[in-house]
Amino acid sequence: MNAEELKHKLKEIFGSQIIFNKEFDSHADTIKNIDRTLIEWCNLLKDGKIRAIRPPKLAESVIFIKKIGSSNRCIVVKIVNGEFKEIHLGDHAYYDKLRKLLGLEKDTKYH
């Protein structure tokens, strides 16, 4: 499954309003077997079976994080009691940047 097909599948799960980060395609194309693991996890997430992270600064949203391998992460942002908003796929560096955008300051290997 290529990146476009994977995005199409994820839109079927979460709805067409979902938006993807810029780096999604390049990561989707390079991470092995990402389609199966990610789709399975997203289906569970949609069914409310995944534990949320509640950032204190984001009153309106909760986030869900899936580790893929040792350095990649998938992050889904959902509006509380509403629809799913964003899907981010990235490596450690991207995850660090995103944590900052979510109102956090810490980075990992800068690490």
Place this chain on the structure above:
Amino acid sequence: MNREILEKITESKERLVPHLFTEKQIGIIEKYLGKNNLTNSEKTYLYSAIKKKIEAIQKMSETYYIYGDIKKEKIESAKKLLNELNKEAFVSGSFLFSDKHNDIDIYIISNKRKQYFMGKKHFIFITEEDLKKPIFISAAKYSVSNFFINFKEPEIKRPSYNDLIVTYEIAINEILNSEDQKTIREIIFEYYLHIKNRILDSFTLHKKAQKIISLRKKRKIRIINAMVRRLLIHLYSNSYLYNEVTKFLKLLKKDISDLKVYDNIIIYSDLLKEVKDECRGIKT
């Protein structure tokens, strides 16, 4: 370029000029060490003729510094990796203490920060100033280095409340999901840094994390809760903490009614209620 070698050259210039270096070359090295601006022709000279001589001297001197109690075979492997580089660098991370390492962390002193993977090698470029940061001191304290690491006074910064809370949440979720529990290390690191005033080296941190990870879930959560509770009380003022926790508990209460799976939210709430009570107790 290896600053230590450059410094030794300038210190011994009387013996080296004119046999190995010219006066002009020494002058350029001194300018480079003093972080003075070099002209374009000086830069060209530095990175061609002078650099080749420095690299040759470095190869011959092959001095390595071992920080921490590292197994001999690991030291030899690290030396080989460092030998391929002509820059001040050190090898650290799980490669030095575990046979199940995912990657090999190679820290290189540079003017700019960047990081990239090349196969299993993870190159992390840090500045000299970065060596004041606890996270890099931790790495350097258990490492094989091709230069003497001058451990400077660490710059210790308080984590933001939001960051600490989210790190805590991720750690609890990793425990509940029986995932790779890497975030526990972050909590332990912060705990020792701020509560015990100690920067754990990467191996000690690994051992402490493994000890907690090997425990049963309930016990693990109790330990992480106790650490985070102490961190919160220690790091932030009572009034700030009381207000932030009160606001946050309201959000968590709403989440419990909105989410289908909320065992994690109950754990966060229980801890934060205790913190709130403790703040109230100190306030009155």
